[in-house]
Amino acid sequence: MRKIWVVLLVASMLMWTGCSGSPSREADSEGEGGKPxxxxxxxxxxxSDGKTxxxxxxxxxxxxxxxxxxxxxxxxxTEKYGEVEGELAEKVxxxxxxxxxxxxxxxxxxFHGTGRELTSEDVKYSIERIIDLGVRKDHFSAVDEIxxxxxxxxxxxxxxxxxxxxxxxxxxxxxxxxRETVENHDGSLDRADAGSGPFQLDEWKKxxxxxxxxxxxxxxxxxxYLDEVxxxxxxxxxxxxxxxxxxxVDMILDVSAKEARMLxxxxxxxxxxxxxxxxxxxxxxxxxxxxxxxxxxxxxxxAVDREAINKIAKLNRxxxxxxxxxxxxxxAHADFTLYPRRNVAKAKQLLEEAGKENLELTLxxxxxxxxxxxxxxxxxxQLKEVGIDVKxxxxxxxxxxxxxxxxxxxxxxxxxxGFVDPDEFTYNLFHTGAPWNQQGYSxxxxxxxxxxxxxxxxxxxxxxxxxxxxxxxxxxxxxxxxYVNERTAAMSKAVKGFDVHPTVTTHSLEETWLAx
Amino acid sequence: MLAKYLLKRLALSVPVLFGISVLxxxxxxxVPGDTVTVMLGAQYNEEQAQMLREKYGLDRPVHIQYAxxxxxxxxxxxxxxxxxxxxxxAAILERLPVTxxxxxxxxxxxxxxxxxxxxxAAVRRNRWVDYLATLFGLSGISIPGFWLGTLLILLFSxxxxxxxxxxxxxxxxxxxxxxxxxAMPGIALGTAVAAVVMRITRSSMLEVLDQExxxxxxxxxxxxxxxxxxxxxxNALIPVVxxxxxxxxxxxxxxxxxxxxxxxxxxxxxxxxxxxNRDYALLQGSILxxxxxxxxxxxxxxLLYTLIHPRIRY
Numbered sequence: 001m002r003k004i005w006v007v008l009l010v011a012s013m014l015m016w017t018g019c020s021g022s023p024s025r026e027a028d029s030e031g032e033g034g035k036p037x038x039x040x041x042x043x044x045x046x047x048s049d050g051k052t053x054x055x056x057x058x059x060x061x062x063x064x065x066x067x068x069x070x071x072x073x074x075x076x077x078t079e080k081y082g083e084v085e086g087e088l089a090e091k092v093x094x095x096x097x098x099x100x101x102x103x104x105x106x107x108x109x110x111f112h113g114t115g116r117e118l119t120s121e122d123v124k125y126s127i128e129r130i131i132d133l134g135v136r137k138d139h140f141s142a143v144d145e146i147x148x149x150x151x152x153x154x155x156x157x158x159x160x161x162x163x164x165x166x167x168x169x170x171x172x173x174x175x176x177x178x179r180e181t182v183e184n185h186d187g188s189l190d191r192a193d194a195g196s197g198p199f200q201l202d203e204w205k206k207x208x209x210x211x212x213x214x215x216x217x218x219x220x221x222x223x224x225y226l227d228e229v230x231x232x233x234x235x236x237x238x239x240x241x242x243x244x245x246x247x248x249v250d251m252i253l254d255v256s257a258k259e260a261r262m263l264x265x266x267x268x269x270x271x272x273x274x275x276x277x278x279x280x281x282x283x284x285x286x287x288x289x290x291x292x293x294x295x296x297x298x299x300x301x302x303a304v305d306r307e308a309i310n311k312i313a314k315l316n317r318x319x320x321x322x323x324x325x326x327x328x329x330x331x332a333h334a335d336f337t338l339y340p341r342r343n344v345a346k347a348k349q350l351l352e353e354a355g356k357e358n359l360e361l362t363l364x365x366x367x368x369x370x371x372x373x374x375x376x377x378x379x380x381x382q383l384k385e386v387g388i389d390v391k392x393x394x395x396x397x398x399x400x401x402x403x404x405x406x407x408x409x410x411x412x413x414x415x416x417x418g419f420v421d422p423d424e425f426t427y428n429l430f431h432t433g434a435p436w437n438q439q440g441y442s443x444x445x446x447x448x449x450x451x452x453x454x455x456x457x458x459x460x461x462x463x464x465x466x467x468x469x470x471x472x473x474x475x476x477x478x479x480x481x482x483y484v485n486e487r488t489a490a491m492s493k494a495v496k497g498f499d500v501h502p503t504v505t506t507h508s509l510e511e512t513w514l515a516x
Numbered sequence: 517m518l519a520k521y522l523l524k525r526l527a528l529s530v531p532v533l534f535g536i537s538v539l540x541x542x543x544x545x546x547v548p549g550d551t552v553t554v555m556l557g558a559q560y561n562e563e564q565a566q567m568l569r570e571k572y573g574l575d576r577p578v579h580i581q582y583a584x585x586x587x588x589x590x591x592x593x594x595x596x597x598x599x600x601x602x603x604x605x606a607a608i609l610e611r612l613p614v615t616x617x618x619x620x621x622x623x624x625x626x627x628x629x630x631x632x633x634x635x636x637a638a639v640r641r642n643r644w645v646d647y648l649a650t651l652f653g654l655s656g657i658s659i660p661g662f663w664l665g666t667l668l669i670l671l672f673s674x675x676x677x678x679x680x681x682x683x684x685x686x687x688x689x690x691x692x693x694x695x696x697x698x699a700m701p702g703i704a705l706g707t708a709v710a711a712v713v714m715r716i717t718r719s720s721m722l723e724v725l726d727q728e729x730x731x732x733x734x735x736x737x738x739x740x741x742x743x744x745x746x747x748x749x750x751n752a753l754i755p756v757v758x759x760x761x762x763x764x765x766x767x768x769x770x771x772x773x774x775x776x777x778x779x780x781x782x783x784x785x786x787x788x789x790x791x792x793n794r795d796y797a798l799l800q801g802s803i804l805x806x807x808x809x810x811x812x813x814x815x816x817x818x819l820l821y822t823l824i825h826p827r828i829r830y
Contacts, residue, residue: 002579
């Protein structure tokens with residue numbers, strides 16, 4: 001946590017002296033080919049169209065891409081994964097007990113629609129709207145009261161200390177919205193723009209394109225460089241890759257391992273990969289026999305060949321998780337190896353010790369995620385060799401998530417994306433009775449560690465806490481961690497200054513320019 | 517007579533549509549998972565879900581929800597999409613031109629290819645034209661549209677660069693650009709219909725050409741061209757029109773796959789999204805709309821018979 005304060009301080013000092021954005025990104029864009037050139041339109045292909053433009057309602061990546069650059073938040077992610085800095089917040093003060101956060105807001109920030117200045121009232125209104133709409137209520141469960149002593153000061157009083165609080169505020173969809181615009185649209189932002197971000201909504205033709213145009217009143221002078229950003233949903237893989245190769249679009253924001261391999265052969269295209277946040281696992285329902293027996297779960301964890309699945313389902317582009325679930329590029333990554341390689345003998349021995357043989361289990365998987373269906377088929381083969389007969393059941397998303405939410409599964413392959421704070425990687429998934437603890441996992445020691453982890457401010461201490469928690473969890477195997485994926489974008493070589501971020505954020509579009 | 521027939525048909529369609537509305541409403545809800553499950557995805561938890569269900573009125577008994585929906589329908593209100601907040605009718609009407617155009621292009625393509633080929637095949641039975649046509653008929657039906665679509669993109673867009681890989685330009689904005697974007701999907705979709713039309717035309721022609729009055733026409737010395745076109749074709753077209761009517765009905769429901777491949781914002785894509793999102797109002801509205809189109813097209817086809825075959829009267 002200490003480190004976050006330092007970043008914050010540096011960032012706010014830079015803003016005070018009139019310097020904008022993060023210095024490293026600036027240097028990046030210059031280094032890539034000279035001085036940023038203003039103007040132009042970037043066309044970005046997405047796999048699907050967004051469902052809504054309401055930041056407080058959106059949960060899918062496509063909607064987030066469309067929405068993100070229309071809005072500003074109190075905080076934002078820095079280029080370094082896991083850290084945040086002030087966006088609308090010029091200064092943040094945290095009380096000693098960690099229960100009071102005082103934000104001083106940047107002055108002169110204006111909303112797109114009404115042209116009104118953003119004030120502390122808007123911040124209070126926005127956070128209350130998030131809580132009220134329910135989708136991400138959970139991020140602010142610790143908030144007791146929000147006060148607005150003056151137009152540019154917001155005070156959050158928390159019921160208990162909440163270490164990931166600033167990270168939650170940086171979540172791209174926890175946007176500050178214009179109360180007047182919301183009210184003008186009868187409370188719905190599904191098709192409206194109530195933001196103060198670098199780009200404003202120009203036109204959304206559902207399933208055709210969404211066009212954003214530069215907001216001339218943006219608070220950072222000279223930003224953004226681009227005149228327009230056009231998002232085009234192209235669901236078909238071949239059509240999408242053809243569009244990039246034919247220069248009908250300039251970028252595909254998120255490419256699969258297969259697409260990346262093909263696009264790397266194209267000379268006009270640059271494929272950029274960074275270690276990502278999308279991690280996948282096999283969830284084991286600890287409430288159902290025989291998976292309520294820790295030895296059976298461990299046997300499965302030993303019997304699964306993560307490298308082989310990575311090779312076939314991910315073309316070897318993912319990083320195998322042999323220990324905990326927090327990825328290696330994160331400060332809270334725990335450096336231990338529990339499942340170095342597949343160990344059939346050990347798996348068989350564990351099953352024998354548990355006295356379980358000829359097991360029959362169902363493995364559920366979402367059919368909208370073909371790579372997870374592939375992985376499921378490989379897991380089936382691998383478990384067969386230790387005497388577990390797996391039936392793979394691929395279900396349509398709605399069905400699949402319904403079964404998952406209700407705990408109606410033996411095993412399930414699932415993935416999570418976009419986590420930043422270690423609390424997100426652990427608390428809601430492994431704490432007893434936590435909302436997304438679909439595995440029904442419960443361990444008092446883990447519960448205590450995770451509770452402590454969210455209240456402790458010091459990063460080093462938190463690192464130790466999450467190290468221990470991850471170790472216990474990996475050993476007891478309510479999930480068999482598989483791998484964490486790369487985040488890969490493919491773009492035309494004319495695109496400069498775009499930062500492919502481990503999370504789904506596209507915030508760097510405000511720094512992006514076109515060299516053509 | 518015709519007016520009476522029309523009234524009877526329209527009156528009959530009322531119970532049909534009522535039945536469809538009940539079926540649609542119930543089927544949509546029988547599938548596990550609802551709007552809220554999709555909205556929350558993997559972040560689903562019971563407490564939050566319950567809160568959202570109350571918000572969207574999904575916690576009410578099904579018959580009450582149905583009564584509400586129907587009473588709103590009576591007033592012309594199809595409801596709003598849960599995700600985009602757009603009125604359902606507006607969403608359908610916005611996409612209808614795309615689907616109508618796609619349907620028109622594929623039907624035109626099907627007729628232009630299917631009928632002449634079917635006639636030639638029938639007239640030159642067991643000759644090479646016939647074999648070629650039969651081969652086309654067989655492959656046209658068996659080649660899946662998505663494969664043909666992908667092949668067309670790879671060939672005409674990536675290799676030769678004649679057409680854009682997808683997307684949609686309204687015809688009133690840029691007629692040429694519109695044709696460029698619609699040609700490939702039209703062909704991809706129309707090929708299967710062309711194959712069906714060809715086969716029906718061929719078999720129907722063969723049957724008609726074998727009848728006494730055709731022999732009579734030939735004996736009377738009518739040229740073969742006139743025999744085929746004037747005497748045989750008109751009678752042979754009735755089954756073709758019937759089949760085409762059914763095909764158009766399907767096409768209006770939107771070819772989900774073709775629209776998906778060519779990123780066309782048509783009705784099919786709308787329905788697909790409504791299903792995956794469990795967007796109840798949108799799904800019910802669009803399926804009801806498609807059902808009504810089916811009923812109307814069937815009626816039109818029945819009326820069309822009287823034009824083709826004067827002996828048919830209602």
